[in-house]
Amino acid sequence: MQLSDPLTTHFRIDTPHNKALTRLRINTVEDLILHLPQRYEDISSIQAVSSLTKSTDAVIFGQIGGLKTRKSWKSKVPISEGWVEDGTARIKIMWFNQPYIAKMLVDGMYAKVAGKVAGTEGKLYLTNPEVERMDSLPIDRHDSIFNQTENLDETIYPVYRETKGVTSKWFYHTVQKCFGAGILDKISDPIPETTLSRYNLPSLRTALQWIHTPKKAEHAASARKRFAFEEVFYIQVAKAKERAQVTVSSSYVVETDDEHIKNFTSRFPFALTGAQQNAISEILKDFSGKHPMSRLLEGDVGSGKTAVAATAAYAVATSRPPEGLASKLQYGNLQVAYMAPTEILAKQHFESFIEYFKHLPIQIGLITGSGCYKFPSKSNPEKPTNISKAQLVKWIKNGEIPIVIGTHSLIYKSIEFKHLAHVIIDEQHRFGTNQRRAIAKKDTRLPHLLSMTATPIPRTLALTVYGDLDISLLDEMPKGRKAIITKVVPPSQIQKVYDHIKEELKAGRQAYVICPRIDEPDPSKENALQLKSVKQEAERLKKTIFPNAKIDILHSKMTPKEKDDVMERFLKYEIDILVATSVVEVGVSVANATNIIIEGAERFGLAQLHQLRGRVIRGNHQAYCFVVTSKDTTGKSGKTLERLKALTEAKNGFELAEYDLNIRGSGDLYGMKQWGLTDLGMEALKNLKLVEAARKEAQNIIAEDSELKKYPAIKSKVANISKTLHLE
Ligand code: ADP
Numbered sequence: 263m264q265l266s267d268p269l270t271t272h273f274r275i276d277t278p279h280n281k282a283l284t285r286l287r288i289n290t291v292e293d294l295i296l297h298l299p300q301r302y303e304d305i306s307s308i309q310a311v312s313s314l315t316k317s318t319d320a321v322i323f324g325q326i327g328g329l330k331t332r333k334s335w336k337s338k339v340p341i342s343e344g345w346v347e348d349g350t351a352r353i354k355i356m357w358f359n360q361p362y363i364a365k366m367l368v369d370g371m372y373a374k375v376a377g378k379v380a381g382t383e384g385k386l387y388l389t390n391p392e393v394e395r396m397d398s399l400p401i402d403r404h405d406s407i408f409n410q411t412e413n414l415d416e417t418i419y420p421v422y423r424e425t426k427g428v429t430s431k432w433f434y435h436t437v438q439k440c441f442g443a444g445i446l447d448k449i450s451d452p453i454p455e456t457t458l459s460r461y462n463l464p465s466l467r468t469a470l471q472w473i474h475t476p477k478k479a480e481h482a483a484s485a486r487k488r489f490a491f492e493e494v495f496y497i498q499v500a501k502a503k504e505r506a507q508v509t510v511s512s513s514y515v516v517e518t519d520d521e522h523i524k525n526f527t528s529r530f531p532f533a534l535t536g537a538q539q540n541a542i543s544e545i546l547k548d549f550s551g552k553h554p555m556s557r558l559l560e561g562d563v564g565s566g567k568t569a570v571a572a573t574a575a576y577a578v579a580t581s582r583p584p585e586g587l588a589s590k591l592q593y594g595n596l597q598v599a600y601m602a603p604t605e606i607l608a609k610q611h612f613e614s615f616i617e618y619f620k621h622l623p624i625q626i627g628l629i630t631g632s633g634c635y636k637f638p639s640k641s642n643p644e645k646p647t648n649i650s651k652a653q654l655v656k657w658i659k660n661g662e663i664p665i666v667i668g669t670h671s672l673i674y675k676s677i678e679f680k681h682l683a684h685v686i687i688d689e690q691h692r693f694g695t696n697q698r699r700a701i702a703k704k705d706t707r708l709p710h711l712l713s714m715t716a717t718p719i720p721r722t723l724a725l726t727v728y729g730d731l732d733i734s735l736l737d738e739m740p741k742g743r744k745a746i747i748t749k750v751v752p753p754s755q756i757q758k759v760y761d762h763i764k765e766e767l768k769a770g771r772q773a774y775v776i777c778p779r780i781d782e783p784d785p786s787k788e789n790a791l792q793l794k795s796v797k798q799e800a801e802r803l804k805k806t807i808f809p810n811a812k813i814d815i816l817h818s819k820m821t822p823k824e825k826d827d828v829m830e831r832f833l834k835y836e837i838d839i840l841v842a843t844s845v846v847e848v849g850v851s852v853a854n855a856t857n858i859i860i861e862g863a864e865r866f867g868l869a870q871l872h873q874l875r876g877r878v879i880r881g882n883h884q885a886y887c888f889v890v891t892s893k894d895t896t897g898k899s900g901k902t903l904e905r906l907k908a909l910t911e912a913k914n915g916f917e918l919a920e921y922d923l924n925i926r927g928s929g930d931l932y933g934m935k936q937w938g939l940t941d942l943g944m945e946a947l948k949n950l951k952l953v954e955a956a957r958k959e960a961q962n963i964i965a966e967d968s969e970l971k972k973y974p975a976i977k978s979k980v981a982n983i984s985k986t987l988h989l990e
């Protein structure tokens with residue numbers, strides 16, 4: 263048996279099995295032994311029927327048979343009887359005066375049976391035992407190859423994720439067969455021994471034994487830790503490798519000085535926060551090096567990322583001409599590309615940039631599907647002017663326009679720069695080295711990268727998925743901002759919220775209403791969640807609550823153009839209430855929209871709710887957020903309310919993100935499945951020490967051997983991960 267052997271070579275697997283295994287992506291022996299148990303069950307209390315003795319309490323697992331009911335001959339008491347068999351022996355079971363018992367049981371079913379042992383030696387039976395139906399019997403460890411030495415500690419057995427036709431037991435026994443055939447001798451550990459011993463992690467061989475056949479719970483835990491480490495480690499190696507490629511590349515040196523930057527920032531109508539100042543210094547320091555910056559700017563909505571981006575763009579656009587590149591312009595001719603996720607956001611950035619740059623002779627271009635603009639206009643130096651795409655593209659290509667703003671796809675695909683020194687990206691989480699190289703086109707120098715996000719993610723996750731980036735945090739809000747008033751509202755009190763919104767509308771404000779779904783649930787589907795839908799809710803609000811308001815909708819099934827149009831109209835105050843799905847999450851700022859109602863709030867993670875709430879943070883008016891649950895506070899939703907209360911207490915999005923990670927645990931947090939993390943890997947993200955360790959080891963290994971020539975096994979794992987991460 264070889265690790266790479268297809269399973270069908272050694273195991274007689276019938277077709278339904280085969281299909282199920284393929285679905286689980288288990289094709290080879292290696293895949294099989296790496297299909298790890300989901301959890302363990304303790305069988306310490308279980309006894310073998312053959313070892314039972316009189317007058318003791320017995321707990322046995324076995325198959326029921328021989329059920330029948332009769333009347334006792336003397337007392338006429340009804341007696342039900344049968345037997346239970348566990349592979350070691352069979353014992354009689356009897357119930358007195360409980361004739362219904364036998365009717366509830368069926369011959370051949372698996373059960374856990376607990377009761378008192380009565381009778382005489384050789385003729386033992388269980389009286390009135392409790393019976394609990396089981397889907398299958400626990401794995402019989404007594405017939406496994408590991409039982410040569412009976413180990414009394416051996417009380418837990420693995421439970422595997424099952425799919426149609428493939429039972430947990432099948433997995434167990436098939437893995438054991440592989441072990442029996444000596445497969446563990448053929449395994450070499452991709453993780454270097456020094457790394458393992460530094461963190462006290464078991465070798466792959468030991469870990470496989472411990473995870474599939476633990477003798478103690480600690481062994482299983484230790485093995486799981488190893489696999490979790492390994493998973494995070496490969497991602498970290500992929501990231502470190504990417505980082506190393508960037509580090510050896512060259513970039514444009516952006517030459518500037520503090521005085522010069524101050525001339526720019528001191529004109530802002532506000533003082534920079536300490537966090538903004540730090541971020542700017544970090545960026546300028548990176549700019550002064552010969553190698554490209556790779557930096558993530560992370561900060562809540564409203565924390566002032568655009569001001570930081572504008573300052574970085576200013577530094578680039580006004581940098582002294584690079585050596586050998588003479589310039590006829592007042593400044594050098596280094597260029598900046600600023601990419602936004604949607605057109606309307608690109609437009610907003612353009613407008614903000616005009617505010618920041620209007621006193622300077624620095625040209626700014628905007629490219630959108632619906633037209634191109636250039637600032638300043640020749641006739642009016644305060645305003646932008648409409649130009650043709652061909653013209654804009656030409657001026658960018660010859661380097662005359664230093665700052666270009668547009669959507670990701672537009673800039674990425676259709677524009678060639680003369681000297682692209684810097685790329686700024688908003689909410690675009692996948693922008694690896696290859697994309698960076700591609701946008702630079704023929705230029706051998708890589709642009710400095712500033713990736714900006716308002717998505718609060720836990721530190722462990724940031725260290726992992728952004729492992730190739732340095733991080734600047736804007737964890738300080740500008741002074742004097744009014745805090746948003748946040749209320750958690752059970753549906754029975756929604757009327758108060760509507761009354762409040764009516765007042766707000768009268769005062770000239772606007773509102774968002776967020777619903778968890780777009781359409782009505784299909785009533786023919788029994789399990790369709792009765793959550794409010796955008797379409798129905800918009801109609802209902804119009805008909806029964808706000809008859810005089812202009813109400814419109816926004817959701818993810820609309821085309822980008824339709825979405826932009828609606829946002830544009832909301833921005834122009836042609837709409838009072840926008841009923842939307844969470845698509846407004848990454849979005850546009852509408853200063854006059856100071857209210858947000860979030861329906862079905864328990865469906866959202868706290869960090870996501872926080873981001874939605876961020877839609878109303880910007881104005882000068884007091885902002886309100888109403889977090890509405892789908893049910894009133896009963897039973898489980900009591901917990902929900904408690905969770906939601908964190909929204910009113912947490913200081914910032916990061917705190918909420920940590921909270922999410924800890925209470926929601928594994929599952930698809932932050933779309934992590936798309937990063938290729940398994941449940942085990944997700945668990946690892948709760949462990950900062952482990953993530954830091956994996957990161958450190960990954961960096962070491964890349965520092966030692968950046969091409970992973972000495973580590974072919976790691977290299978191939980990492981190649982797969984890079985593919986997933988960049989959708990290449
Ligand atoms: P983000 O992109 O992080 O959501 P923006 O850069 O759009 O935030 O800033 C939000 C608002 O706050 C803008 O109107 C901006 O002018 C203002 N702002 C930015 N920095 C500060 C600051 N330090 N003090 C006061 N207001 C600020």
Ligand code: MG
Nearest residue numbers: 564567568688
């Ligand atoms: Mg922004």
